[in-house]
Amino acid sequence: xxxxxxxxxxxxxxxxxxxxxxxxxxxxxxxxxxxxxxxxxxxxxxxxxxxxxxxxxxxxxxxxxxxxxxxxxxxxxxxxxxxxxxxxxxxxxxxxxxxxxxxxxxxxxxxxxxxxxxxxxxxxxxxxxxxxxxxxxxxxxxxxxxxxxxxxxxxxxxxxxxxxxxxxxxxxxxxxxxxxxxxxxxxxxxxxxxxxxxxxxxxxxxxxxxxxxxxxxxxxxxxxxxxxxxxxxxxxxxxxxxxxxxxxxxxxxxxxxxxxxxxxxxxxxxxxxxxxxxxxxxxxxxxxxxxxxxxxxxxxxxxxxxxxxxxxxxxxxxxxxxxxxxxxxxxxxxxxxxxxxxxxxxxxxxxxxxxxxxxxxxxxxxxxxxxxxxxxxxxxxxxxxxxxxxxxxxxxxxxxxxxxxxxxxxxxxxxxxxxxxxxxxxxxxxxxxxxxxxxxxxxxxxxxxxxxxxxxxxxx
Amino acid sequence: xxxxxxxxxxxxxxxxxxxxxxxxxxxxxxxxxxxxxxxxxxxxxxxxxxxxxxxxxxxxxxxxxxxxxxxxxxxxxxxxxxxxxxxxxxxxxxxxxxxxxxxxxxxxxxxxxxxxxxxxxxxxxxxxxxxxxxxxxxxxxxxxxxxxxxxxxxxxxxxxxxxxxxxxxxxxxxxxxxxxxxxxxxxxxxxxxxxxxxxxxxxxxxxxxxxxxxxxxxxxxxxxxxxxxxxxxxxxxxxxxxxxxxxxxxxxxxxxxxxxxxxxxxxxxxxxxxxxxxxxxxxxxxxxxxxxxxxxxxxxxxxxxxxxxxxxxxxxxxxxxxxxxxxxxxxxxxxxxxxxxxxxxxxxxxxxxxxxxxxxxxxxxxxxxxxxxxxxxxxxxxxxxxxxxxxxxxxxxxxxxxxxxxxxxxxxxxxxxxxxxxxxxxxxxxxxxxxxxxxxxxxxxxxxxxxxxxxxxxxx
Numbered sequence: 001x002x003x004x005x006x007x008x009x010x011x012x013x014x015x016x017x018x019x020x021x022x023x024x025x026x027x028x029x030x031x032x033x034x035x036x037x038x039x040x041x042x043x044x045x046x047x048x049x050x051x052x053x054x055x056x057x058x059x060x061x062x063x064x065x066x067x068x069x070x071x072x073x074x075x076x077x078x079x080x081x082x083x084x085x086x087x088x089x090x091x092x093x094x095x096x097x098x099x100x101x102x103x104x105x106x107x108x109x110x111x112x113x114x115x116x117x118x119x120x121x122x123x124x125x126x127x128x129x130x131x132x133x134x135x136x137x138x139x140x141x142x143x144x145x146x147x148x149x150x151x152x153x154x155x156x157x158x159x160x161x162x163x164x165x166x167x168x169x170x171x172x173x174x175x176x177x178x179x180x181x182x183x184x185x186x187x188x189x190x191x192x193x194x195x196x197x198x199x200x201x202x203x204x205x206x207x208x209x210x211x212x213x214x215x216x217x218x219x220x221x222x223x224x225x226x227x228x229x230x231x232x233x234x235x236x237x238x239x240x241x242x243x244x245x246x247x248x249x250x251x252x253x254x255x256x257x258x259x260x261x262x263x264x265x266x267x268x269x270x271x272x273x274x275x276x277x278x279x280x281x282x283x284x285x286x287x288x289x290x291x292x293x294x295x296x297x298x299x300x301x302x303x304x305x306x307x308x309x310x311x312x313x314x315x316x317x318x319x320x321x322x323x324x325x326x327x328x329x330x331x332x333x334x335x336x337x338x339x340x341x342x343x344x345x346x347x348x349x350x351x352x353x354x355x356x357x358x359x360x361x362x363x364x365x366x367x368x369x370x371x372x373x374x375x376x377x378x379x380x381x382x383x384x385x386x387x388x389x390x391x392x393x394x395x396x397x398x399x400x401x402x403x404x405x406x407x408x409x410x411x412x413x414x415x416x417x418x419x420x421x422x423x424x425x426x427x428x429x430x431x432x433x434x435x436x437x438x439x440x441x442x443x444x445x446x447x448x449x450x451x452x453x454x455x456x457x458x459x460x
Numbered sequence: 461x462x463x464x465x466x467x468x469x470x471x472x473x474x475x476x477x478x479x480x481x482x483x484x485x486x487x488x489x490x491x492x493x494x495x496x497x498x499x500x501x502x503x504x505x506x507x508x509x510x511x512x513x514x515x516x517x518x519x520x521x522x523x524x525x526x527x528x529x530x531x532x533x534x535x536x537x538x539x540x541x542x543x544x545x546x547x548x549x550x551x552x553x554x555x556x557x558x559x560x561x562x563x564x565x566x567x568x569x570x571x572x573x574x575x576x577x578x579x580x581x582x583x584x585x586x587x588x589x590x591x592x593x594x595x596x597x598x599x600x601x602x603x604x605x606x607x608x609x610x611x612x613x614x615x616x617x618x619x620x621x622x623x624x625x626x627x628x629x630x631x632x633x634x635x636x637x638x639x640x641x642x643x644x645x646x647x648x649x650x651x652x653x654x655x656x657x658x659x660x661x662x663x664x665x666x667x668x669x670x671x672x673x674x675x676x677x678x679x680x681x682x683x684x685x686x687x688x689x690x691x692x693x694x695x696x697x698x699x700x701x702x703x704x705x706x707x708x709x710x711x712x713x714x715x716x717x718x719x720x721x722x723x724x725x726x727x728x729x730x731x732x733x734x735x736x737x738x739x740x741x742x743x744x745x746x747x748x749x750x751x752x753x754x755x756x757x758x759x760x761x762x763x764x765x766x767x768x769x770x771x772x773x774x775x776x777x778x779x780x781x782x783x784x785x786x787x788x789x790x791x792x793x794x795x796x797x798x799x800x801x802x803x804x805x806x807x808x809x810x811x812x813x814x815x816x817x818x819x820x821x822x823x824x825x826x827x828x829x830x831x832x833x834x835x836x837x838x839x840x841x842x843x844x845x846x847x848x849x850x851x852x853x854x855x856x857x858x859x860x861x862x863x864x865x866x867x868x869x870x871x872x873x874x875x876x877x878x879x880x881x882x883x884x885x886x887x888x889x890x891x892x893x894x895x896x897x898x899x900x901x902x903x904x905x906x907x908x909x910x911x912x913x914x915x916x917x918x919x920x
Contacts, residue, residue, distance in 0.1 A: 033776030095778055101674055159776055186680070200679065204777045213741030214561055217889035219660065219862020220646070222792055223762035224736070224753045226746040229787075230765060233696030236689065276684070281673030281783070284817025286686040293684045302683035305690060306780050311767035312788060316493030316619055317664045317825040318555055319790060319863075320766050320890050323741070327689075328772060330779055332682055357744025365777040402679020403779075429677035430780050 005390065007449035010137035011442055018445075019111070019438075021051065022129045025091075026109040026118040032068050032092035032159045041155050044091045045069040048128070048153050055136035057151060063171070065163040068092060068155035072174070075135070076148045083459035084148040085452065086177040088409055089128040089184055090157030093120035094430045101432035114438050121436035122423040127183035128153060130422070130441055134448035146456035150177060154405065157184075160204055160366015161405040168412040179379045179455060180409050183444070185400050185421025186429075190440060192270065193391035194398045195383055196419035198298070201333030201370035202403035203342050204306075206363040207350065209235075212323035215311065221321055228325035229310035231358055236327060238353065239303050243289040246303045246331070248345045254337045258299055265397055266294050279426040298399035302332045328365075332401060339367035371407035373417050382454035383418045390447045402429075420447055465850065467909030470597035471902055478905075479571070479898075481511065482589045485551075486569040486578040492528050492552035492619045501615050504551045505529040508588070508613050515596035517611060523631070525623040528552060528615035532634070535599070536608045543919035544608040545912065546637040548869055549588040549644055550617030553580035554890045561892035574898050581896035582883040587643035588613060590882070590901055594908030606916035610637060614865065617644075620664055620826015621865040628872040639839045639915060640869050643904070645860050645881025646889075650900060652730065653851035654858045655843055656879035658758070661793030661830035662863035663802050664766075666823040667810065669695070672783035675771065681781055688785035689770035691818055696787060698813065699763050703749040706763045706791070708805045716795045718759055725857055726754050739886040758859035762792045788825075792861060799827035831867035833877050842914035843878045850907045862889075880907055 011018075030044035031037040045062045048071040052060040057073035071091065076084075096106040096119050104110060109118035116126060131151070138145050152175060154164055168175065188194040211226035241247050258266070271294055277285060287296040296302070306329075311322025331342055347362060354360045373380060375397050387395040400419075410417040422444035428434045471478075490504035491497040505522045512520040512533035520533035531551065536544075556566040556579050564570060569578035576586060591611070598605050612635060614624055628635065648654040671686040701707050718726070731754055737745060747756040756762070766789075771782025791802055807822060814820045833840060835857055847855040860879075870877040882904035888894045 033774070033778065035775060095772070095774060095776075097772070097774060098675075202679075202779065204779070206777065211742060214888075214893075215558075215891045216740055217862065217891065218762075218764045218766060218790060218792065219662075219860060220885060220889055221740050221757065222764040222790075222861060223747045223756040223760055224745055225740050225742045226744060227764055229768050230696060230700065233693040233765070233768065236693030237697035240690065280676055280681050280685050282671060282685045282817065283819075284686060284815065285684055286815075287683045296683040297681065300683060302678075304678045304682045304687055304779075304781050305693070305771070306678060306778055306782060307771035307773045308689050308693065308768045308785070309773035310769075311765070312555070312557070313767045313769035313786065314493070314555060314557060315495060316555075317666065317788060317790070318493065318766055318890060319662065319664070319764075321764050322766060325768070326773065328777060330678060330682075330777070332678065355744065355746075357742065359743075400679060401682060402677065425680060428674075429680055430778060431675045431677065433674075 005446045007137045023109045025125045029107045030092050032156050033095050041068045045071050048091050055132050056139035065167050067163045071153040074150045078148045083178040086150040086180050087131050088182045089124045090154040092155045092158050094158050115435040117435050122427045124184045126436040130445035131183050131448050134445050147452045162366050164405045165408045180415050180417045182419050185419045186423035193387050194396040196400045197375050198372040198399035202368045203339045204330045204365040207327045208361045209325045210359045214323045215320040218319045218321045228322045232325035232327050244287050248349050256335045297401035301334050304330050333370045335370045335372050368403045369407040377416045378458040382458040386447045386450035386454050390443045465906045467597045483569045485585045489567045490552050492616050493555050501528045505531050508551050515592050516599035525627050527623045531613040534610045538608045543638040546610040546640050547591050548642045549584045550614040552615045552618050554618050575895040577895050582887045584644045586896040590905035591908050594905050607912045622826050624865045625868045640875050640877045642879050645879045646883035653847050654856040656860045657835050658832040658859035662828045663799045664790045664825040667787045668821045669785045670819045674783045675780040678779045678781050688782045692785035692787050704747050708809050714797045757861035761794050764790050793830045795830045795832050828863045829867040837876045838918040842918040846907045846910035846914050850903045
């Protein structure tokens with residue numbers, strides 16, 4: 001570890017306590033998608049507020065929304081000429097099923113092989129702990145920060161941030177800032193630091209198909225009545241054409257073509273197809289014809305069905321014609337697609353695609369627009385210098401295929417959005433055995449110690 | 461009730477006790493598909509053996525198989541010139557999910573509006589109780605039966621009778637008979653008695669698709685890797701062509717065309733399409749183009765997917781690319797389709813249909829051949845006279861779209877198979893809120909009291 005980094009000694013001295021804090025937070029099962037865990041989500045928010053307070057941040061509080069609570073804190077003593085930065089992250093986590101695929105209980109964190117293993121380790125509690133601890137370290141060591149600093153920690157990111165934009169509008173005054181720093185993304189690799197300049201958007205739908213009042217005996221009725229499993233399969237199958245393109249009418253109309261510079265940047269990345277397959281645990285790659293893998297996951301919109309549940313799924317066999325089927329459909333969006341337009345296209349397509357006499361109900365589950373940051377902004381350069389100082393190498397510019405409320409942050413707060421994320425592509429995001437590689441965590445803490453000085457200089 | 465029926469007084473006198481016996485049996489959750497209920501299936505077998513013993517049948521015993529136990533009993537004192545009849549039924553029941561759709565607990569039988577409501581009420585415990593009680597009534601009232609009578613009660617019918625043919629071969633001597641009477645089918649309607657002359661066969665498969673080692677984050681990997689929900693949907697969707705024909709190569713090769721007499725018989729049935737839709741609880745009919753509904757369910761082979769389970773099916777949303785999908789696929793077969801040939805065709809089709817790099821596992825879950833009885837056999841006429849005497853109207857000849865081990869019974873025991881079944885099409889077979897209309901039950905008991913005399917006369 002380079003000794004000239006401002007928080008190097010702090011990390012050495014506080015390592016054990018910091019891991020303890022992280023573990024304590026990870027033990028709270030703050031699954032925002034699970035109504036039974038709403039008390040845990042609240043407990044997690046209170047934990048975050050306490051953590052911020054303990055770090056020396058002021059006015060730390062749990063902020064109510066129309067759904068799960070967020071957390072806010074600030075330190076505003078850098079003086080009127082200093083810039084104001086806002087750190088964004090989220091304290092809610094993904095569901096944990098299939099539970100049997102976890103090697104250890106998801107809410108009993110442990111250090112194994114230099115990794116912290118738990119739900120939320122990297123997404124996103126771990127990435128918030130390094131930001132909060134960096135602020136604590138700077139305030140402890142120097143008594144002040146080079147910037148006015150605000151934290152906004154959301155509690156509904158994993159369910160599509162349904163109340164986040166409302167919150168941003170309501171708290172616009174208090175959240176005012178010159179730059180947003182998000183710690184909720186990944187790097188290219190432990191030896192290949194990178195920073196993100198764009199995220200895909202997301203719209204998600206829960207669709208229920210009913211072909212009959214209930215399940216029917218396949219002997220008595222099979223062959224004469226619609227089968228909800230067949231209807232849902234036909235729907236899902238017709239969402240893509242043979243070239244892997246999404247069939248929703250007009251879906252690609254608003255997709256902004258890549259600039260030549262963006263194309264070149266993509267081609268410069270040391271992409272290894274075999275390594276990608278290994279990380280994904282797949283034996284083949286797939287997707288839109290004529291596109292590279294990175295184009296597919298970063299720059300192209302997609303449709304992914306995340307679940308189908310129709311008829312009998314238990315042990316053995318049951319000879320029924322299922323009367324009801326559910327399918328969860330998600331679309332990842334890229335600039336300049338509009339969630340509202342895609343939602344309307346999906347609803348129209350669904351109505352037109354379901355046979356007469358079959359009922360369909362659609363529930364929209366959140367919408368997030370895609371986000372893109374200007375790579376030439378002085379604050380992006382400040383971030384890149386901070387990362388280079390810690391990792392010993394200038395970061396590559398990447399995008400993420402994932403989605404977050406970053407677009408709303410940038411739009412509502414009118415500030416550039418930077419990404420200091422230290423997750424790695426095989427950290428099992430949203431899947432069993434989520435992890436945080438601790439070496440990345442400590443480097444993230446050090447980089448978070450560097451960035452405010454760099455941002456202040458860039459601003460000055 | 462006509463007073464000249466041999467068991468009319470018995471029914472009047474024993475009504476309450478018989479309902480009690482039925483309820484007691486229905487309280488045993490003998491779900492053969494559920495490994496956790498294997499003790500209940502055994503308890504149900506023991507209950508049936510006791511019931512037969514109490515009715516005056518001899519050598520009543522639980523018969524072990526490679527799976528769930530069957531039950532056997534006999535009464536062989538009708539003399540060497542009398543024919544021997546074997547009654548077949550099953551004591552296992554279907555699973556009960558979705559449990560929340562039941563209006564009352566499935567294993568707490570109750571009489572409501574002249575119906576017995578419980579899992580197994582009509583399929584098949586109720587239909588066995590009227591047979592056993594008819595034997596008891598005849599033996600009590602007359603001290604003897606006009607035929608030598610055997611009962612064979614299976615415990616694995618609802619999972620496709622995996623050990624039944626083995627059992628028939630092993631016990632061929634003891635099961636020898638001149639005619640088999642099955643009580644496990646339905647009638648056209650309470651005022652339109654009918655008897656079945658054919659059943660469809662069934663092959664069933666449990667198919668698991670794996671596209672990745674686990675679920676993947678749809679942001680990180682979505683659009684670049686195969687999605688098991690899409691693969692399973694493509695598979696299910698391609699099982700039928702736009703005319704509703706099954707696409708397995710050679711699937712229709714062995715289907716025996718209907719004779720002119722069979723065509724006429726079908727056309728004579730008072731089929732009401734609106735009534736059929738109402739019974740099924742559907743708003744549209746569907747199926748093979750150019751075929752009537754009765755042709756579709758009785759005389760045409762079908763493919764019905766009974767369940768799809770892929771990815772996330774819980775509350776809310778999860779942004780994953782599912783790595784695993786399961787689909788349960790059934791095929792109903794008609795004469796002269798061969799389960800083995802269809803199985804081979806399905807396995808080949810599946811291997812050819814799954815993309816390279818996607819793994820597929822197939823488990824066959826039972827196979828039953830289709831069955832057809834010669835409508836001109838003297839025993840069929842004897843059965844028809846018995847039904848006419850009770851219902852006051854000659855039965856129509858129908859087929860059933862369902863499947864059972866009847867083909868094996870007829871083939872191995874070399875005897876004609878008759879069907880004295882009193883279920884009704886809207887008895888919610890295999891579905892929540894299964895019922896037995898008690899008027900049909902009592903008539904079934906009376907008809908079972910008539911049939912042995914008729915069979916003995918036909919034989920003489």
